[in-house]
Amino acid sequence: MSGNERSNRPVTTTETSIRILELLKANGRLSLAGLADEFEMARSTIHRHLLTLEDNDLVRRTDGEYHLGLRLLDFGMRARDRIDFYHAARPLVDRLASETDEKVWLVAKDGRFSVHLYKSYGDNPLETSARVGQRRYLHQLAAGKAILSQLPDEEVRDVLDHCGLPEQTEHTITERDELLGELDGIDERGYAFNRGESITGLNAVGAPIRDADGYPVGAISISGPANRVKGDLLREELPDKLLAAIDEIHIHLRYASNEEGGRPE
Missing domain, CATH: 3.30.450.40 (GAF domain)
Incomplete structure (x- = not known):
């Protein structure tokens, strides 16, 4: 595989985070289990994405459910x-x-x-x-x-x-x-x-x-x-x-x- 082909490949982890944000936008709030049902990957992997998004104030957790963070409004x-x-x-x-x-x-x-x-x-x-x-x-x-x-x-x-x-x-x-x-x-x-x-x-x-x-x-x-x-x-x-x-x-x-x-x- 050439360097150009490699650089043009999408970053799967980034795409997963974007899809999580899209799902939260569409649904308002979702639990970890609800989000995991939408993905063909381990719940622990989804949880790591959520923790990263939460640490950066892009996602918030309330009563065990995740929703979009207001930092996105600034963007x-x-x-x-x-x-x-x-x-x-x-x-x-x-x-x-x-x-x-x-x-x-x-x-x-x-x-x-x-x-x-x-x-x-x-x-x-x-x-x-x-x-x-x-x-x-x-x-x-x-x-x-x-x-x-x-x-x-x-x-x-x-x-x-x-x-x-x-x-x-x-x-x-x-x-x-x-x-x-x-x-x-x-x-x-x-x-x-x-x-x-x-x-x-x-x-x-x-x-x-x-x-x-x-x-x-x-x-x-x-x-x-x-x-x-x-x-x-x-x-x-x-x-x-x-x-x-x-x-x-x-x-x-x-x-x-x-x-x-x-x-x-």
């Missing part, structure tokens, strides 16, 4: 703070929520997925299970489809080849040709729709945030119950407000970039 907050467009977009997200009285999400592209960075909402938000920090499949969301529409063709193929098109509701697009056709329309008009594709009874419109090179780094979506967010409101009014906010974000990012580079416009 997540620091990761979000390094994203330039998060700081530029946050006040615009708040403004959109105030103007529309609907829930507004800011998401980031993270590899082949999206991650919810920030939410704001008006007086009549639709409560859902979506939360800050959540990773989602791009094709299920208005914001995600907006991002996909701006990706190079080869990257879209990579996302679809690795992630597939899992069904979230009966309205989720699960056929590749159908999705690719919709992405062409999104690219032309500049925004995407979600009509019950992520949550039954929820409609949304999303538009991409692009960096100075035109690459989609994130998106904003406005969502609400389908019996309220429909017709001209969904097709025209919300997209107009959304695109205006996106334009302001792009101007801010270009200005910040020019300031850093010493090239005033």
